Amino acid sequence: xxxxxxxxxxxxxxxxxxxxxxxxxxxxxxxxxxxxxxxxxxxxxxxxxxxxxxxxxxxxxxxxxxxxxxxxxxxxxxxxxxxxxxxxxxxxxxxxxxxxxxxxxxxxxxxxxxxxxxxxxxxxxxxxxxxxxxxxxxxxxxxxxxxxxxxxxxxxxxxxxxxxxxxxxxxxxxxxxxxxxxxxxxxxxxxxxxxxxxxxxxxxxxxxxxxxxxxxxxxxxxxxxxxxxxxxxxxxxxxxxxxxxxxxxxxxxxxxxxxxxxxxxxxxxxxxxxxxxxxxxxxxxxxxxxxxxxxxxxxxxxxxxxxxxxxxxxxxxxxxxxxxxxxxxxxxxxxxxxxxxxxxxxxxxxxxxxxxxxxxxxxxxxxxxxxxxxxxxxxxxxxxxxxxxxxxxxxxxxxxxxxxxxxxxxxxxxxxxxxxxxxxxxxxxxxxxxxxxxxxxxxxxxxxxxxxxxxxxxxxxxxxxxxxxxxxxxxxxxxxxxxxxxxxxxxxxxxxxxxxxxxxxxxxxxxxxxxxxxxxxxxxxxxxxxxxxxxxxxxxxxxxxxxxxxxxxxxxxxxxxxxxxxxxxxxxxxxxxxxxxxxxxxxxxxxxxxxxxxxxxxxxxxxxxxxxxxxxxxxxxxxxxxxxxxxxxxxxxxxxxxxxxxxxxxxxxxxxxxxxxxxxxxxxxxxxxxxxxxxxxxxx
Numbered sequence: 060x061x062x063x064x065x066x067x068x069x070x071x072x073x074x075x076x077x078x079x080x081x082x083x084x085x086x087x088x089x090x091x092x093x094x095x096x097x098x099x100x101x102x103x104x105x106x107x108x109x110x111x112x113x114x115x116x117x118x119x120x121x122x123x124x125x126x127x128x129x130x131x132x133x134x135x136x137x138x139x140x141x142x143x144x145x146x147x148x149x150x151x152x153x154x155x156x157x158x159x160x161x162x163x164x165x166x167x168x169x170x171x172x173x174x175x176x177x178x179x180x181x182x183x184x185x186x187x188x189x190x191x192x193x194x195x196x197x198x199x200x201x202x203x204x205x206x207x208x209x210x211x212x213x214x215x216x217x218x219x220x221x222x223x224x225x226x227x228x229x230x231x232x233x234x235x236x237x238x239x240x241x242x243x244x245x246x247x248x249x250x251x252x253x254x255x256x257x258x259x260x261x262x263x264x265x266x267x268x269x270x271x272x273x274x275x276x277x278x279x280x281x282x283x284x285x286x287x288x289x290x291x292x293x294x295x296x297x298x299x300x301x302x303x304x305x306x307x308x309x310x311x312x313x314x315x316x317x318x319x320x321x322x323x324x325x326x327x328x329x330x331x332x333x334x335x336x337x338x339x340x341x342x343x344x345x346x347x348x349x350x351x352x353x354x355x356x357x358x359x360x361x362x363x364x365x366x367x368x369x370x371x372x373x374x375x376x377x378x379x380x381x382x383x384x385x386x387x388x389x390x391x392x393x394x395x396x397x398x399x400x401x402x403x404x405x406x407x408x409x410x411x412x413x414x415x416x417x418x419x420x421x422x423x424x425x426x427x428x429x430x431x432x433x434x435x436x437x438x439x440x441x442x443x444x445x446x447x448x449x450x451x452x453x454x455x456x457x458x459x460x461x462x463x464x465x466x467x468x469x470x471x472x473x474x475x476x477x478x479x480x481x482x483x484x485x486x487x488x489x490x491x492x493x494x495x496x497x498x499x500x501x502x503x504x505x506x507x508x509x510x511x512x513x514x515x516x517x518x519x520x521x522x523x524x525x526x527x528x529x530x531x532x533x534x535x536x537x538x539x540x541x542x543x544x545x546x547x548x549x550x551x552x553x554x555x556x557x558x559x560x561x562x563x564x565x566x567x568x569x570x571x572x573x574x575x576x577x578x579x580x581x582x583x584x585x586x587x588x589x590x591x592x593x594x595x596x597x598x599x600x601x602x603x604x605x606x607x608x609x610x611x612x613x614x615x616x617x618x619x620x621x622x623x624x625x626x627x628x629x630x631x632x633x634x635x636x637x638x639x640x641x642x643x644x645x646x647x648x649x650x651x652x653x654x655x656x657x658x659x660x661x662x663x664x665x666x667x668x669x670x671x672x673x674x675x676x677x678x679x680x681x682x683x684x685x686x687x688x689x690x691x692x693x694x695x696x697x698x699x700x701x702x703x704x705x706x707x708x709x710x711x712x713x714x715x716x717x718x719x720x721x722x723x724x725x726x727x728x729x730x731x732x733x734x735x736x737x738x739x740x741x742x743x
Contacts, residue, residue, distance in 0.1 A: 078106065082425040099481055103133050103296055133294045134175035139672045142303050143327035143635050144310075145281035145621055146290040150320045153279060156287045157182030159318055164289060167313060173297030180623035180633075181279015182287040187244050188271040195265040201253055206265065209252045244270045276597035277625035280608050281326055286625045288326070298389055303330045313572045326621040327635045329672055332333045332582040336640075340395040347402045348372060355406065357529045363512045364413060370508065371409035371500050372402060378496040383489060393486040398441050401493035404465060406457045408501035416450030416509040447510040455502055462498040466491045479576075577673075581647045583640065584672035587611075589632040590626060590719060591665040600624055603665045604632055610658050612635055616644040634667075656716075668717045 078101040083094040097106045110131050118128065146156050146164075154507070161179060168177045189210070190202055212337035219231040262268055266677060279288045293302045307325070314323050356365040376398055388394055423446050469487035547554050589607070591600055603622050611620045611634070618639045624632030637645060638651060646654070648671040659667045690705070692698040702720055709718045 062340060062733045069526075071458070082549075087194050099246040099252075101480070103294070103626050107131065107133055125587050132176040132292075135294045138292055139329060139584070140178075140290040140327070140635070141293045141299055141329050142291045142306050142325065143621055144291070145279075145324045145326040146287040146289065146317075146321055147281055147284050147324070148321045153182040153277075153285050153287055154185055156208040156321055157272075159321060160186050160287065163316060164313060167309065168289070168306065171302070171309060173293050173302030173305060174291055175294035176292040178290045178292070180288040180290065181277060181285070183272045183274040183277055186273040187247050189247065189262065190267040192265055192267065197418045199253065199255055199260050199265060201260070201265060206262070207523055209250065210247070210262070213250050216442045232437055244268045255636055274625065277623070278597075278601045278604060278624040279621075280605065281324070281621050282619055283605070283608055283612060286621070288621055300330050300333060303328060325371060326619055327637045329582075329584060331640075332584070332672075333579065336392055337390065337395065340392060340399065344395060344399045344402070347399050348376075351402055351406050355410065358533060359413075360529055364417070367413050367505055367512060368406045368409040371497065371505055372406045374500055374504065375493055375497040376401065378500075379489060379493040381495070386488060388489065391485075393482060394489045397486045397489035398493065401490050401497075404490075404494055405497035408462060411454055411458055411461075412451055412501050412505045413509060415454045416447050416506060417513060419450045419453075420446040420509075420513055443510040443513060444511075447506040450509070451502060451506040457499060458501055462494050465494050579649065580671060580673050581641075581649070583638045583648070584675065585636040585638065585648055585652060586672055587634040587636060587667050587669040589622075589634065589665055589667055591631065595664065597625060599664070600632070603662050607659055607665075607667060608634070608663050610662075611655060614651065614655060616646055636669075666719065668719055 078098045079095055080098050081096045085092050095110065097103075114131065116127050121129075126487055144164075145192050146160055151159070159185060161182075165177050165179060168174055180602065189206075191206060196202065196206070213427040221231065222229040231559075248261065249267045250262040251631060252262055252265060253260045256479050275387050279286045281288070291302075291306055293299055310323065310325065317323060352365060352369045355368050356362070359365050379398060379401070383390075383394060423442055469491050472483045472487035474480075475483065538703050587607075589604065591603070601624065604622055608620055617636055619637045620634060622632060622634035638648060652669045652671070655669065656667075690698060690702055692701075706718055709715050
């Protein structure tokens with residue numbers, strides 16, 4: 060959650076809501092950004108209302124010269140753009156492209172459901188640039204403030220008055236001022252700044268006036284071609300696939316509205332890896348269902364008997380989808396993984412009931428006294444129903460205890476707090492719902508199907524060759540198990556000692572196994588942050604960015620590369636690298652980064668920090684590092700001293716690369732967090 064303003068100022072200290080767990084303030088040339096991270100239990104819409112109220116309350120303390128009020132957006136600052144668009148043209152400059160599309164593209168994309176923020180880079184709006192001539196001002200006895208006041212007075216859009224007639228009233232509208240020719244340099248050249256010796260001193264006499272752009276120090280590149288980069292971020296609660304699909308659906312309409320000499324291309328799409336993962340898990344789920352049915356068929360050796368647990372498995376999973384829909388869950392990696400695991404759980408209850416009903420069916424078929432109590436014309440059907448009732452009643456408590464014990468394992472996950480609890484709560488609820496639905500089906504649908512589908516033992520056909528093969532295999536397994544069980548019972552103390560050793564071994568392995576939040580994904584996207592000294596000129600930075608883009612383009616695993624620098628980020632920039640699909644490349648994303656790192660290091664004066672785009676990132680800062688620390692101090696000199704020492708110590712660690720510090724020593728601007736100076740260093 061962040062809000063921003065297009066001019067730098069000191070924000071007064073205020074008491075924020077108790078739901079704010081962290082805040083971060085960064086000021087740059089022409090902008091100030093405050094990131095507010097709320098507790099997970101806080102509703103994002105309620106937080107937005109509180110932030111808007113705080114902005115309104117602080118408006119009176121802000122400078123009156125602000126061009127616009129501060130704005131806010133609901134977004135996760137650590138998220139990468141869900142989709143990146145590139146606007147290029149063979150006939151227009153990036154400034155002209157920006158002018159043609161800034162309001163149109165940005166406003167249309169912001170209206171898409173699920174979009175949290177839209178940023179444009181690589182260009183700026185057109186403007187009239189005025190470069191004062193110091194010697195000419197001195198000769199005329201003028202100061203820069205005199206010129207500024209004259210320009211402001213001439214461009215103010217004030218009412219000009221009215222002319223009242225007998226029957227009509229006419230409003231006076233002039234052809235000068237802010238409403239007309241506002242970007243015409245010739246109009247400003249004729250502006251009278253002062254009068255000297257009865258002669259006007261025009262703006263062209265004391266300044267060079269020409270048409271340019273608001274910010275000349277900005278560059279955007281798409282595969283080496285100048286471009287305006289459009290970065291779309293999603294809202295924290297929005298579904299990323301639905302958001303990207305909605306943006307993609309809008310792209311054809313945007314292309315039709317753009318001038319014909321401007322091309323709109325999709326540079327990067329973060330959902331490609333997500334869609335691939337979902338397809339793989341969906342395929343795994345189907346394979347697991349098929350394997351479960353085949354294994355059950357191998358042991359039951361009956362198509363009719365196999366159909367019963369197969370129906371229980373499929374119906375349980377379909378019922379789980381209904382529960383997920385009611386709870387507002389989506390089909391994601393965790394929920395699909397829960398369904399895949401549940402495939403092995405939901406079949407157990409049905410098999411227990413099926414085997415017990417079959418046993419009662421065989422016993423009752425040979426019991427003459429039971430058959431004598433049945434009606435003459437319905438002995439087989441009533442016998443099957445009676446067997447189903449007895450079998451289900453006998454194992455009902457066992458089935459309930461098995462299902463409840465499985466659900467009890469996941470109860471701690473339901474009460475786990477923090478980000479991990481939020482992630483695994485959906486997993487635990489999905490798996491628990493599947494198990495409980497399986498319990499209900501096993502005690503209702505499964506006995507009913509047993510009564511209708513199971514045949515009378517004497518009416519069954521002789522087993523075939525395949526059935527005899529599985530029967531012999533089952534007998535071998537059963538015999539081997541009996542032998543091992545006899546050995547274990549004969550050496551009880553040895554078995555208990557082995558159990559204790561295995562428990563101790565697991566405890567030792569738990570301590571030495573590497574630990575992490577989530578494993579690193581081999582995504583098809585890489586994000587690179589560029590960092591140079593803030594005193595670097597834009598021309599030098601532009602040349603280095605072009606060199607880096609060209610180096611990355613030459614890598615055989617790279618499909619597209621988009622980068623931009625400048626704007627409110629002096630000495631910095633970003634690049635979005637899209638890799639080719641996995642079948643078309645042999646190296647992982649980390650291998651590509653390792654291959655590019657030494658090549659990019661040859662570009663002196665600028666550092667590139669690359670990291671694969673991850674589907675899940677937490678935190679409150681948008682940095683290209685996996686680990687971030689903050690140092691706080693009341694003394695800025697001590698802060699700089701110990702930041703440098705810590706960075707140097709980390710650089711000497713062989714397992715740490717890309718150590719970076721955000722404490723800027725070569726600039727007059729200072730970063731602060733509500734009055735406390737701080738420095739951030741990052742490593743990977």
